[in-house]
Amino acid sequence: MxxxxxxxxxxxxxxxxxxxxxxxxxxxxxxxxxxxxxxxxxxxxxxxxxxxxxxxxxxxxxxxxxxxxxxxxxxxxxxxxxxxxxxxxxxxxxxxxxxxxxxxxxxxxxxxLPDAPAASRHDFVGLVCVVRTGRVDTTFGQAEVTAADGSSAIVQVRMAGEDPLPSGRTAVIYDYDADGEFFWIAPVDLDSTRD
Structure with missing residues:
Protein backbone atom coordinates (compact mmCIF):
# COMPACT_ATOMS: atom_id res chain seq x y z
CA MET A 1 0.00 0.00 0.00
CA LEU A 113 -29.63 11.29 -19.45
CA PRO A 114 -32.20 13.29 -21.42
CA ASP A 115 -31.47 16.98 -21.84
CA ALA A 116 -34.73 18.34 -20.46
CA PRO A 117 -35.10 22.00 -19.56
CA ALA A 118 -35.60 22.78 -15.90
CA ALA A 119 -39.18 23.19 -14.73
CA SER A 120 -40.34 26.75 -14.21
CA ARG A 121 -43.35 28.38 -12.61
CA HIS A 122 -43.98 30.06 -15.94
CA ASP A 123 -44.82 26.59 -17.31
CA PHE A 124 -48.21 26.92 -15.56
CA VAL A 125 -49.16 30.06 -17.49
CA GLY A 126 -51.90 29.19 -19.98
CA LEU A 127 -53.13 26.13 -18.05
CA VAL A 128 -56.55 25.63 -16.51
CA CYS A 129 -56.82 25.42 -12.72
CA VAL A 130 -59.54 24.68 -10.15
CA VAL A 131 -60.08 26.94 -7.14
CA ARG A 132 -59.45 24.98 -3.90
CA THR A 133 -59.96 27.69 -1.26
CA GLY A 134 -63.31 29.19 -0.26
CA ARG A 135 -62.67 32.14 -2.56
CA VAL A 136 -60.10 33.81 -4.78
CA ASP A 137 -59.84 37.59 -4.89
CA THR A 138 -57.12 40.23 -5.24
CA THR A 139 -55.44 39.29 -1.94
CA PHE A 140 -56.13 35.61 -1.29
CA GLY A 141 -56.59 32.22 -2.95
CA GLN A 142 -55.21 28.87 -3.96
CA ALA A 143 -55.92 26.66 -6.93
CA GLU A 144 -54.94 23.21 -8.16
CA VAL A 145 -53.23 23.06 -11.53
CA THR A 146 -52.15 19.98 -13.49
CA ALA A 147 -48.81 20.25 -15.31
CA ALA A 148 -48.09 18.84 -18.74
CA ASP A 149 -46.40 15.79 -17.19
CA GLY A 150 -49.58 14.91 -15.26
CA SER A 151 -48.44 16.07 -11.84
CA SER A 152 -50.62 18.49 -9.94
CA ALA A 153 -49.75 21.33 -7.63
CA ILE A 154 -51.55 23.72 -5.31
CA VAL A 155 -50.47 27.25 -6.18
CA GLN A 156 -51.14 30.72 -4.83
CA VAL A 157 -53.51 32.62 -7.13
CA ARG A 158 -55.11 36.07 -7.32
CA MET A 159 -57.93 37.44 -9.45
CA ALA A 160 -58.55 41.02 -10.53
CA GLY A 161 -62.03 42.45 -10.07
CA GLU A 162 -64.47 42.87 -7.22
CA ASP A 163 -66.39 39.58 -7.39
CA PRO A 164 -64.45 36.73 -5.74
CA LEU A 165 -64.27 33.37 -7.48
CA PRO A 166 -65.79 30.55 -5.33
CA SER A 167 -64.33 27.13 -4.57
CA GLY A 168 -64.59 24.55 -7.36
CA ARG A 169 -64.67 27.06 -10.22
CA THR A 170 -62.32 26.67 -13.14
CA ALA A 171 -60.02 29.45 -14.24
CA VAL A 172 -57.13 29.95 -16.61
CA ILE A 173 -53.71 31.10 -15.41
CA TYR A 174 -52.66 34.06 -17.53
CA ASP A 175 -49.64 35.54 -15.70
CA TYR A 176 -47.12 34.95 -12.92
CA ASP A 177 -46.17 37.66 -10.42
CA ALA A 178 -42.56 36.92 -9.42
CA ASP A 179 -42.51 39.57 -6.67
CA GLY A 180 -45.62 38.24 -4.92
CA GLU A 181 -44.97 34.65 -5.99
CA PHE A 182 -48.54 34.05 -7.15
CA PHE A 183 -50.42 33.51 -10.41
CA TRP A 184 -53.07 35.75 -11.91
CA ILE A 185 -56.17 33.86 -13.02
CA ALA A 186 -59.35 34.64 -14.93
CA PRO A 187 -62.57 32.61 -14.65
CA VAL A 188 -63.37 30.37 -17.57
CA ASP A 189 -66.49 28.31 -18.27
CA LEU A 190 -65.30 25.09 -19.91
CA ASP A 191 -68.85 23.95 -20.74
CA SER A 192 -69.55 27.02 -22.88
CA THR A 193 -66.24 26.70 -24.74
CA ARG A 194 -67.07 23.12 -25.79
CA ASP A 195 -70.29 24.17 -27.62
Whole structure:
Protein backbone atom coordinates (compact mmCIF):
# COMPACT_ATOMS: atom_id res chain seq x y z
CA MET A 1 0.00 0.00 0.00
CA UNK A 2 2.87 2.36 0.79
CA UNK A 3 4.31 1.87 -2.70
CA UNK A 4 0.95 2.83 -4.25
CA UNK A 5 0.74 6.00 -2.14
CA UNK A 6 4.32 6.90 -3.10
CA UNK A 7 3.47 6.39 -6.77
CA UNK A 8 0.33 8.57 -6.73
CA UNK A 9 2.30 11.34 -5.01
CA UNK A 10 5.02 11.44 -7.70
CA UNK A 11 5.07 13.60 -10.79
CA UNK A 12 3.13 13.54 -13.15
CA UNK A 13 0.25 11.65 -11.48
CA UNK A 14 0.32 13.89 -8.40
CA UNK A 15 -1.13 16.77 -10.44
CA UNK A 16 -4.24 14.75 -11.22
CA UNK A 17 -4.36 13.05 -7.81
CA UNK A 18 -5.53 16.29 -6.24
CA UNK A 19 -8.16 16.70 -8.97
CA UNK A 20 -9.31 13.12 -8.30
CA UNK A 21 -9.65 13.88 -4.58
CA UNK A 22 -11.90 16.84 -5.46
CA UNK A 23 -14.03 14.59 -7.71
CA UNK A 24 -14.40 11.95 -4.98
CA UNK A 25 -15.33 14.60 -2.39
CA UNK A 26 -17.89 16.12 -4.78
CA UNK A 27 -19.58 12.76 -5.41
CA UNK A 28 -19.66 12.07 -1.68
CA UNK A 29 -21.46 15.40 -1.22
CA UNK A 30 -23.93 14.39 -3.94
CA UNK A 31 -24.44 11.02 -2.25
CA UNK A 32 -25.31 12.71 1.04
CA UNK A 33 -27.50 15.35 -0.62
CA UNK A 34 -25.25 18.33 0.06
CA UNK A 35 -24.70 19.04 -3.64
CA UNK A 36 -26.44 18.50 -6.97
CA UNK A 37 -25.20 16.47 -9.95
CA UNK A 38 -26.12 19.40 -12.16
CA UNK A 39 -24.09 21.86 -10.09
CA UNK A 40 -22.41 23.04 -13.30
CA UNK A 41 -23.94 23.78 -16.67
CA UNK A 42 -23.28 21.23 -19.45
CA UNK A 43 -19.98 21.68 -21.28
CA UNK A 44 -20.59 21.78 -25.03
CA UNK A 45 -16.95 22.43 -25.88
CA UNK A 46 -14.77 19.49 -26.93
CA UNK A 47 -17.83 17.33 -27.61
CA UNK A 48 -18.70 16.93 -23.92
CA UNK A 49 -22.22 18.38 -24.13
CA UNK A 50 -25.48 16.60 -23.48
CA UNK A 51 -24.72 15.59 -19.88
CA UNK A 52 -24.10 17.60 -16.72
CA UNK A 53 -20.61 19.11 -16.64
CA UNK A 54 -19.89 17.38 -13.34
CA UNK A 55 -20.34 13.97 -14.99
CA UNK A 56 -18.16 14.83 -18.01
CA UNK A 57 -15.40 16.40 -15.90
CA UNK A 58 -15.43 13.51 -13.42
CA UNK A 59 -15.01 10.92 -16.17
CA UNK A 60 -12.25 12.97 -17.81
CA UNK A 61 -10.33 13.35 -14.53
CA UNK A 62 -10.67 9.66 -13.61
CA UNK A 63 -9.45 8.44 -17.03
CA UNK A 64 -6.65 11.03 -17.14
CA UNK A 65 -5.58 10.04 -13.60
CA UNK A 66 -5.34 6.35 -14.52
CA UNK A 67 -3.40 7.22 -17.69
CA UNK A 68 -0.97 9.43 -15.79
CA UNK A 69 -0.57 6.68 -13.18
CA UNK A 70 0.56 4.33 -15.96
CA UNK A 71 2.94 7.01 -17.26
CA UNK A 72 4.39 7.48 -13.76
CA UNK A 73 5.00 3.74 -13.37
CA UNK A 74 6.65 3.58 -16.82
CA UNK A 75 8.95 6.49 -15.92
CA UNK A 76 10.05 4.89 -12.66
CA UNK A 77 13.81 4.59 -12.41
CA UNK A 78 14.69 7.01 -15.23
CA UNK A 79 16.94 10.07 -14.87
CA UNK A 80 15.07 12.85 -12.95
CA UNK A 81 15.52 15.39 -15.78
CA UNK A 82 14.13 12.90 -18.29
CA UNK A 83 11.27 12.09 -15.90
CA UNK A 84 10.34 15.80 -15.77
CA UNK A 85 10.34 16.24 -19.56
CA UNK A 86 8.55 12.96 -20.27
CA UNK A 87 6.24 13.56 -17.31
CA UNK A 88 5.01 16.87 -18.78
CA UNK A 89 4.42 15.16 -22.12
CA UNK A 90 2.77 12.23 -20.34
CA UNK A 91 0.50 14.58 -18.42
CA UNK A 92 -0.62 16.25 -21.65
CA UNK A 93 -1.22 12.84 -23.24
CA UNK A 94 -3.18 11.72 -20.15
CA UNK A 95 -5.50 14.73 -20.43
CA UNK A 96 -6.05 14.14 -24.17
CA UNK A 97 -6.75 10.43 -23.55
CA UNK A 98 -9.15 11.44 -20.76
CA UNK A 99 -11.06 13.75 -23.09
CA UNK A 100 -11.21 11.20 -25.92
CA UNK A 101 -12.38 8.36 -23.69
CA UNK A 102 -14.94 10.67 -22.07
CA UNK A 103 -16.35 11.57 -25.49
CA UNK A 104 -16.76 7.86 -26.24
CA UNK A 105 -18.39 7.14 -22.87
CA UNK A 106 -20.79 10.07 -23.25
CA UNK A 107 -22.29 8.74 -26.49
CA UNK A 108 -24.49 6.16 -24.70
CA UNK A 109 -24.88 8.38 -21.60
CA UNK A 110 -26.58 11.11 -23.64
CA UNK A 111 -29.37 8.67 -24.42
CA UNK A 112 -29.77 7.71 -20.76
CA LEU A 113 -29.63 11.29 -19.45
CA PRO A 114 -32.20 13.29 -21.42
CA ASP A 115 -31.47 16.98 -21.84
CA ALA A 116 -34.73 18.34 -20.46
CA PRO A 117 -35.10 22.00 -19.56
CA ALA A 118 -35.60 22.78 -15.90
CA ALA A 119 -39.18 23.19 -14.73
CA SER A 120 -40.34 26.75 -14.21
CA ARG A 121 -43.35 28.38 -12.61
CA HIS A 122 -43.98 30.06 -15.94
CA ASP A 123 -44.82 26.59 -17.31
CA PHE A 124 -48.21 26.92 -15.56
CA VAL A 125 -49.16 30.06 -17.49
CA GLY A 126 -51.90 29.19 -19.98
CA LEU A 127 -53.13 26.13 -18.05
CA VAL A 128 -56.55 25.63 -16.51
CA CYS A 129 -56.82 25.42 -12.72
CA VAL A 130 -59.54 24.68 -10.15
CA VAL A 131 -60.08 26.94 -7.14
CA ARG A 132 -59.45 24.98 -3.90
CA THR A 133 -59.96 27.69 -1.26
CA GLY A 134 -63.31 29.19 -0.26
CA ARG A 135 -62.67 32.14 -2.56
CA VAL A 136 -60.10 33.81 -4.78
CA ASP A 137 -59.84 37.59 -4.89
CA THR A 138 -57.12 40.23 -5.24
CA THR A 139 -55.44 39.29 -1.94
CA PHE A 140 -56.13 35.61 -1.29
CA GLY A 141 -56.59 32.22 -2.95
CA GLN A 142 -55.21 28.87 -3.96
CA ALA A 143 -55.92 26.66 -6.93
CA GLU A 144 -54.94 23.21 -8.16
CA VAL A 145 -53.23 23.06 -11.53
CA THR A 146 -52.15 19.98 -13.49
CA ALA A 147 -48.81 20.25 -15.31
CA ALA A 148 -48.09 18.84 -18.74
CA ASP A 149 -46.40 15.79 -17.19
CA GLY A 150 -49.58 14.91 -15.26
CA SER A 151 -48.44 16.07 -11.84
CA SER A 152 -50.62 18.49 -9.94
CA ALA A 153 -49.75 21.33 -7.63
CA ILE A 154 -51.55 23.72 -5.31
CA VAL A 155 -50.47 27.25 -6.18
CA GLN A 156 -51.14 30.72 -4.83
CA VAL A 157 -53.51 32.62 -7.13
CA ARG A 158 -55.11 36.07 -7.32
CA MET A 159 -57.93 37.44 -9.45
CA ALA A 160 -58.55 41.02 -10.53
CA GLY A 161 -62.03 42.45 -10.07
CA GLU A 162 -64.47 42.87 -7.22
CA ASP A 163 -66.39 39.58 -7.39
CA PRO A 164 -64.45 36.73 -5.74
CA LEU A 165 -64.27 33.37 -7.48
CA PRO A 166 -65.79 30.55 -5.33
CA SER A 167 -64.33 27.13 -4.57
CA GLY A 168 -64.59 24.55 -7.36
CA ARG A 169 -64.67 27.06 -10.22
CA THR A 170 -62.32 26.67 -13.14
CA ALA A 171 -60.02 29.45 -14.24
CA VAL A 172 -57.13 29.95 -16.61
CA ILE A 173 -53.71 31.10 -15.41
CA TYR A 174 -52.66 34.06 -17.53
CA ASP A 175 -49.64 35.54 -15.70
CA TYR A 176 -47.12 34.95 -12.92
CA ASP A 177 -46.17 37.66 -10.42
CA ALA A 178 -42.56 36.92 -9.42
CA ASP A 179 -42.51 39.57 -6.67
CA GLY A 180 -45.62 38.24 -4.92
CA GLU A 181 -44.97 34.65 -5.99
CA PHE A 182 -48.54 34.05 -7.15
CA PHE A 183 -50.42 33.51 -10.41
CA TRP A 184 -53.07 35.75 -11.91
CA ILE A 185 -56.17 33.86 -13.02
CA ALA A 186 -59.35 34.64 -14.93
CA PRO A 187 -62.57 32.61 -14.65
CA VAL A 188 -63.37 30.37 -17.57
CA ASP A 189 -66.49 28.31 -18.27
CA LEU A 190 -65.30 25.09 -19.91
CA ASP A 191 -68.85 23.95 -20.74
CA SER A 192 -69.55 27.02 -22.88
CA THR A 193 -66.24 26.70 -24.74
CA ARG A 194 -67.07 23.12 -25.79
CA ASP A 195 -70.29 24.17 -27.62
Missing amino acids: GEFVDTVLRFPVVVLTFALVVVVCFWLLVLFGASDVEALEPVDALGLGGVPATVALSITIIVAWFTSLVVTVLLDGLDPTLVTVLGIAGLAIAVVVGLLVTRLILIPLRKV
